[in-house]
Amino acid sequence: MFKIWIRNLQKEKVNLRLLRKAISWTLREKLGDCQREVSVVLVDNARIKELNKRFRGVKRATDVLAFSLGGEFISTKDLLGEVIISVEQAKIQAEQRGHCLEDELVLLAIHGILHLLGYNDEDEKEREVMEKEERKILTFLEINPEII
Numbered sequence: 001m002f003k004i005w006i007r008n009l010q011k012e013k014v015n016l017r018l019l020r021k022a023i024s025w026t027l028r029e030k031l032g033d034c035q036r037e038v039s040v041v042l043v044d045n046a047r048i049k050e051l052n053k054r055f056r057g058v059k060r061a062t063d064v065l066a067f068s069l070g071g072e073f074i075s076t077k078d079l080l081g082e083v084i085i086s087v088e089q090a091k092i093q094a095e096q097r098g099h100c101l102e103d104e105l106v107l108l109a110i111h112g113i114l115h116l117l118g119y120n121d122e123d124e125k126e127r128e129v130m131e132k133e134e135r136k137i138l139t140f141l142e143i144n145p146e147i148i
Helices: 016-031 045-056 087-097 101-116 124-140
Strands: 002-008 036-043 064-068 079-086
Touching (some): 016 101, 016 124, 036 101, 045 087, 064 101, 079 087, 079 101, 101 124
Parallel strands (some): 002 036
Antiparallel strands (some): 064 079
16 A cells, blocks of 8 residues: 655664554555555754755754655656655754654654645644644554644
8 A cells, every 4th residue: 555665864763663653644544545655764963954955945954854756757656755854853852842752753754744745834824734633643643742
């Protein structure tokens, strides 16, 4: 049904099984049984800062980037895109917000996948819709939705 590729390019130990479960459930909830592929890459702040500067013109680290990659071509019709998460930034945010790194990584994975599915958080109304979806998925995964 879904092909989820996760590549860990940083040193922190990460629960890849939980990330895969969160991504799979998000895709199934939003897309049903159609075939889609996503790639998730776990990086450090130096790498995500470089990508953020290159693709968004922002010269700082961020927590998550999402790049839609699918298209009309036969070879990419099932490809949804790629989500890049800074585990280093996630760790900082988890400490600031008072929850564990694992929960923050799940939230960022869900957030990135929702971006690939067309959700946006540029204005308050869009952000509210996106956060409602994030809370719903976190609740299903038995993660406190108040981490948002």
